[in-house]
Amino acid sequence: MQEKVPSIKTPLPGPEAQKVLALDHQLISPSYTREYPMVAKRGEGVAVEDVDGNVFLDFAAGIAVVSTGHCHPDVVRAIQRQAGTLIHMSGTDFYYPLLVQLAEKLAQITPGKFPKRVVFGNSGTEAIEAAIKIARYHTKRHRLIAFMGAFHGRTFGALSLTASKTVQRRGFGPLLPGVAHVPYPDPYRCPAGHRAPECVCDCVCTEFIEKQLFRTTVPPDEVAAIVVEPIQGEGGYIVPPPSFLDGLRQIADRYGILLIFDEVQCGMGRTGKMWACEHCGVVPDILVMAKGIASGLPLGATVARAELMDWGPGAHASTFGGNPVACAAALETIRLLEEKYVANAARMGEYIMGRLADWPHKHPIVGHVRGRGLMIGIELVKSQETREPNPEARHKVIEKAFHQGLLVLGCGESTVRLMPPLIIEREHADIALEILDRCLSEVEK
Ligand code: PLP
Numbered sequence: 001m002q003e004k005v006p007s008i009k010t011p012l013p014g015p016e017a018q019k020v021l022a023l024d025h026q027l028i029s030p031s032y033t034r035e036y037p038m039v040a041k042r043g044e045g046v047a048v049e050d051v052d053g054n055v056f057l058d059f060a061a062g063i064a065v066v067s068t069g070h071c072h073p074d075v076v077r078a079i080q081r082q083a084g085t086l087i088h089m090s091g092t093d094f095y096y097p098l099l100v101q102l103a104e105k106l107a108q109i110t111p112g113k114f115p116k117r118v119v120f121g122n123s124g125t126e127a128i129e130a131a132i133k134i135a136r137y138h139t140k141r142h143r144l145i146a147f148m149g150a151f152h153g154r155t156f157g158a159l160s161l162t163a164s165k166t167v168q169r170r171g172f173g174p175l176l177p178g179v180a181h182v183p184y185p186d187p188y189r190c191p192a193g194h195r196a197p198e199c200v201c202d203c204v205c206t207e208f209i210e211k212q213l214f215r216t217t218v219p220p221d222e223v224a225a226i227v228v229e230p231i232q233g234e235g236g237y238i239v240p241p242p243s244f245l246d247g248l249r250q251i252a253d254r255y256g257i258l259l260i261f262d263e264v265q266c267g268m269g270r271t272g273k274m275w276a277c278e279h280c281g282v283v284p285d286i287l288v289m290a291k292g293i294a295s296g297l298p299l300g301a302t303v304a305r306a307e308l309m310d311w312g313p314g315a316h317a318s319t320f321g322g323n324p325v326a327c328a329a330a331l332e333t334i335r336l337l338e339e340k341y342v343a344n345a346a347r348m349g350e351y352i353m354g355r356l357a358d359w360p361h362k363h364p365i366v367g368h369v370r371g372r373g374l375m376i377g378i379e380l381v382k383s384q385e386t387r388e389p390n391p392e393a394r395h396k397v398i399e400k401a402f403h404q405g406l407l408v409l410g411c412g413e414s415t416v417r418l419m420p421p422l423i424i425e426r427e428h429a430d431i432a433l434e435i436l437d438r439c440l441s442e443v444e445k
Pocket of ligand 1: 123151154233264266290291
């Protein structure tokens with residue numbers, strides 16, 4: 001691909017893109033949520049070229065999936081080698097070395113020095129389904145606690161935990177019974193009403209579980225698991241106060257409840273550590289991962305304390321889950337992450353956060369900048385006084401950025417999220433921030 005990124009040569013969408021869009025509108029489910037008409041042809045590193053030859057700087061990474069960038073040569077080689085050797089075998093009925101090699105690696109790099117077992121699927125939502133089933137089966141309890149704003153996927157079990165937007169649930173009920181949603185502690189919008197300058201209390205959330213939920217509607221001895229994103233993703237890139245996960249760990253331990261961390265979006269090095277929960281040293285009983293694990297090949301994994309998988313043959317499995325090609329891609333991805341890209345995410349995240357620090361002063365519509373590593377959210381507001389979310393401004397900023405060659409997406413009600421591949425360098429960050437800075441100023445006018 002050419003050197004200069006970004007490079008926009010046609011009006012957007014260009015003529016070739018328009019042909020694809022016309023067919024897409026006719027054939028593809030209208031439930032997909034496209035915010036702008038980007039029609040990709042190929043990707044390389046941090047760049048994506050569209051079907052008209054326009055080149056974009058990708059700060060969305062296929063929604064945090066291409067952790068090692070688009071088509072990393074080492075990952076491509078691993079995929080090609082494996083595709084020429086064994087594409088499929090089905091780990092449900094046969095054995096192959098890659099499945100155990102990846103499981104061994106995951107057991108080694110996930111928090112907790114205890115024996116673990118792994119079950120593979122093809123997506124985040126499937127990995128969550130597996131976690132729910134493990135928790136219910138092992139504890140013989142049926143209730144689950146999840147959080148407002150959470151996104152865990154769209155299959156029925158995961159959807160029952162998801163509480164990000166009503167559109168995701170409307171029309172599909174009744175969902176799984178026994179799920180209770182409690183507030184997620186957002187330091188910028190503290191449920192206790194604290195405002196100055198950033199609340200670090202998680203009182204409303206952890207106290208709510210013990211002092212209200214467990215005394216009124218949810219008998220704790222019926223709760224199988226608490227399911228939580230260590231950093232909330234679709235809900236707005238919300239970094240909870242440092243004590244939050246530990247508070248949940250303590251509640252879980254007090255009542256024999258399992259603690260499940262959904263690191264589908266915040267895991268695999270995105271936050272500058274391999275796992276987001278490592279920032280506060282809290283170890284879950286079950287860790288769920290997917291997005292960044294195989295640089296774009298479909299793979300999800302549920303890693304649990306070994307003794308929790310006390311189910312027998314047939315209780316849970318997936319034909320394609322952990323297929324050899326995805327496993328090969330994952331092993332190569334993890335090698336690269338460990339070798340350099342997790343550290344790069346930490347370094348570049350710090351650099352970007354440093355550059356964004358004064359944006360709430362400089363830009364009247366920037367309410368709050370937050371994040372860890374390369375999981376960064378810029379929340380847009382109507383006024384910094386009221387902190388009222390500004391989804392219209394967010395949409396305009398994202399669309400303008402697209403027209404200037406930068407791919408970003410939204411999350412929460414009015415947050416722009418930055419989730420580039422973990423390979424970015426300073427020059428990419430500088431270009432992205434220049435474009436965003438300009439777009440914000442244009443929208444402010
Ligand atoms: N969990 C989290 C935290 C997510 O962000 C997502 C997807 O965005 C999922 C689960 C569901 O993953 P998938 O779309 O692969 O089913």
